[in-house]
Amino acid sequence: MLPAGALQAGELVRGQAIARVDRAAIRDALAALRDHPDTRFDMLSDLTVVDYLGRAPRFEVVYLLYSLGRNHRLRVKAAVPEEDPVVPSVSSLWKAALWAEREAWDMFGVRFAGHPDLRRILMYPEFEGHPLRKDYPLMRRQPLVPERDPLERPWFPRA
């Protein structure tokens, strides 16, 4: 049911199912998991990133899926290299991904291709770097931000 070649590995860790999926096929694979009558993952519980600094590929985007009707969970992972940290956005499949992907971009610098509004969400626009990366120093200081006139900055992108 998954697109051909998408599934790289599947495992069961402490009773929890994990599937590793090729990042190029992640959107199609998740769409299939959402719509197939056997899986029916109608809810994206959470989306996050783990930074395995020193390992290649460096990042792992983790999708936590849950099916309300069937009451089962699945963790889907897509490996993302440091040089080209982009994965297809799944915000057209679940609206929950709209903010979750913004946060993943903000904290880890992984970009989601096709996201309609990929801005920082917890940090401010002038923030430099991505704080949850393992090579972001805990005590790093940020430069002062000049006072901005909120009406001059395009603070409302959809207007």
Add this chain to the structure above:
Amino acid sequence: MSVARAPGAVTPERVVEAEPKSEVMALQMGPSHPASHGTIKFNLRLDGETILDVDVEIGYLHRGFEKMCEQGTWNHVFPYADRLNYASPLLNNVGFALAVEQLAGITAPERCQYIRVITGEMSRVTDHLTCLGMAANEIGAISAGFYMLEAREFLYDLVEAVTGARLTVTYCRLGGVVKDLPADMGERTRFALKQVRRVLADCDRLLSRNRIFVDRMVGVGKLAQADAISWGLTGPLLRATGVPYDVRKAEPYLVYDRTDFEVPTGTSGDNYDRFMVRFAELEQSMRIIEQALARIPPGPILADDPRFVLPPKQEVYTTIEGLMNHFKLVMEGQKVPAGEVYMATEGGNGELGFYLVSDGSGRPYRVRVRPPCFYGMAALGEMLRGHMLADIITTFGQINMIGGECDR
């Protein structure tokens, strides 16, 4: 067939023409607004008082929770977990403890599981009372708001008797809890719950059929069931749309599978249903507390596992093994086996999940919290579109956004 009209009569088209031309106004509400408990900003586009579009800005309370967790040992996370949803700190404590225990492969003793259920449900009651009391307060029902805060005080007294603190409880540990219930817990709880029920009966009479309250809540902030699922809403927000999803029933943990309680649901998914679902959950939580207190067995409150649990102080001061064990656990942290786990629990606002990655050292490699109200806030824009400016207050109140949890 057209109806003949007198010349100069006002036709529907001309009424529209006669209205003053309104232009879209951009308004920034917040980040410090007296009616929004929590620091948050709404970037609004208004047509008169009607909301055309709203962009919700969060992040004002971001403290880097997930980054801080990676710096200390596993036990160091518990004080931070208190400060996630500070309206129900014990539920966060229990959720995190369960996640780490699953990763470490240990189970808390039975008495401890009951204690966690009792204290967790006490926290759920304080969480809901905070949400409902503030919701009533903000639309002018100040007495009902203060009555609920009075009820909350009885619960806080209990929490204080058990943990020693009202809010910064830091009560759970890996493999158990830090101290046992006080000897007169049954008596204290009976008194507190009796008082809470008395207050809630008053609030029910004051609010549930109150004309002003109903007019402000019914049909406002509505979200259809399919949309609520797509937005990842859980807890009272999802149950108000009629989905009986409660982690305590779907994937029972602790002793919830041996406890008799109901999952209240709504039908329309508007603010009134959200309010009533939370109101009904108060009684269910109190039922759980009573059942757990009646059945709680005697026994230890901490697992007997020197790999993860600090030895008793008596041993630390009198034996070399105890001293070494204590030193290693404090200085190096608990060596939780490498691996990862996702543990979902039912928090005050919905599915509170912890996704943990361990690399086998004494420190967490990654701690990810699934904050339930983050997803509620994401959906807030869609809930508000087309409503009036004043409806922001009631809708935002029912999301029960807690800055510590939403922004982490």
